[in-house]
Amino acid sequence: MLLAVYGTLKTGHYNHEVHLNRPPIYANIINLNATMYSNGRYPMLIRLDQNNDIFIEIYELTQEELLKIDELETSFGYSRSLIELPNFDPFWIYYYDDNKPPQEFHHVISGNFEKEIEW
Secondary structure, eight states: OEEEEOSTTSTTSHHHHHHTOSOOSEEEEEEEEEEEEEOSSOEEEEEEEEEEEEEEEEEEOOHHHHHHHHHHHHTTTEEEEEEOOTTSOOEEEEEESSSSOOTTOEEOTTSOOOOOSOO
16 A cells, blocks of 8 residues: 655654654655644645645555555544555545644645654
């Protein structure tokens, strides 16, 4: 199973070390029907009808690993969705469940999350 990550599961972030701890099989910008927001500690993707560039890393996971990450993500209001794009094998990605971000989140125009505030 393939999982695309764009936030604290990316290389160099805390959740990467806990849940993935290996190099991605792909890391680059893709065009998704989403936009990124961040509160400085972690990002979220909100679904949109228009495409935006989002920097992702893709990992190959076992079912067990994916279910553990599901526990993490769903506890913060995210749901996993299957994405099918030309020139890619289908992959999973997490979207925020609401159609607008919480008030303390700002738009990440670059589509590339970098932590701004320490936990």
